Amino acid sequence: xxxxxxxxxxxxxxxxxxxxxxxxxxxxxxxxxxxxxxxxxxxxxxxxxxxxxxxxxxxxxxxxxxxxxxxxxxxxxxxxxxxxxxxxxxxxxxxxxxxxxxxxxxxxxxxxxx
Amino acid sequence: xxxxxxxxxxxxxxxxxxxxxxxxxxxxxxxxxxxxxxxxxxxxxxxxxxxxxxxxxxxxxxxxxxxxxxxxxxxxxxxxxxxxxxxxxxxxxxxxxxxxxxxxxxxxx
Numbered sequence: 556x557x558x559x560x561x562x563x564x565x566x567x568x569x570x571x572x573x574x575x576x577x578x579x580x581x582x583x584x585x586x587x588x589x590x591x592x593x594x595x596x597x598x599x600x601x602x603x604x605x606x607x608x609x610x611x612x613x614x615x616x617x618x619x620x621x622x623x624x625x626x627x628x629x630x631x632x633x634x635x636x637x638x639x640x641x642x643x644x645x646x647x648x649x650x651x652x653x654x655x656x657x658x659x660x661x662x663x664x665x666x667x668x669x
Numbered sequence: 670x671x672x673x674x675x676x677x678x679x680x681x682x683x684x685x686x687x688x689x690x691x692x693x694x695x696x697x698x699x700x701x702x703x704x705x706x707x708x709x710x711x712x713x714x715x716x717x718x719x720x721x722x723x724x725x726x727x728x729x730x731x732x733x734x735x736x737x738x739x740x741x742x743x744x745x746x747x748x749x750x751x752x753x754x755x756x757x758x759x760x761x762x763x764x765x766x767x768x769x770x771x772x773x774x775x776x777x778x
Contacts, residue, residue, distance in 0.1 A: 597771065658715065
């Protein structure tokens with residue numbers, strides 16, 4: 556049973572480009588969470604999704620950021636018109652039941668904006 | 670307002686001794702807590718959980734204690750090993766939002 560898979564592992568984008576980060580949850584998991592870790596900071600929640608639904612996006616910046624978790628395929632975190640401040644490690648986690656079930660994390664995508 | 674707090678940013682422990690990581694909470698309605706461990710450049714890994722119907726849960730070298738009257742929980746690692754050097758996070762079970770900065774554990778040779 557493969558763990559949470561994130562790709563790419565490293566992503567370099569120039570300012571103004573788009574970044575697409577992918578997350579395939581563990582088999583049987585229908586709850587996905589995205590977190591961001593800025594340099595020298597802790598993990599910050601961004602968004603919580605279930606299949607085809609955004610449950611909580613209270614941690615998402617209002618502009619340029621969007622997330623989806625379609626019926627088929629991986630969850631996608633999309634950052635449009637990236638800026639240097641978007642450089643961070645982005646972690647995805649999945650769980651089978653949402654509340655009160657442990658999260659299983661991927662190893663993250665490290666985004667560098669040049 | 671963070672309702673679950675780890676007040677020690679770092680802790681150093683000799684290899685082979687006991688490591689004790691602490692966590693305090695403010696809301697008595699919480700009934701499920703989890704501990705995660707994180708290595709640099711990796712995602713956090715779930716370690717152990719405890720529900721409020723228990724005051725102790727043990728898994729190998731890891732034991733979590735819950736003191737409901739003091740609203741305090743602690744993670745004990747014994748004996749501590751070099752691979753335990755990591756950042757440890759304490760979370761409420763029903764709130765995936767707040768990870769905080771955790772406690773960085775250094776195991777000294």
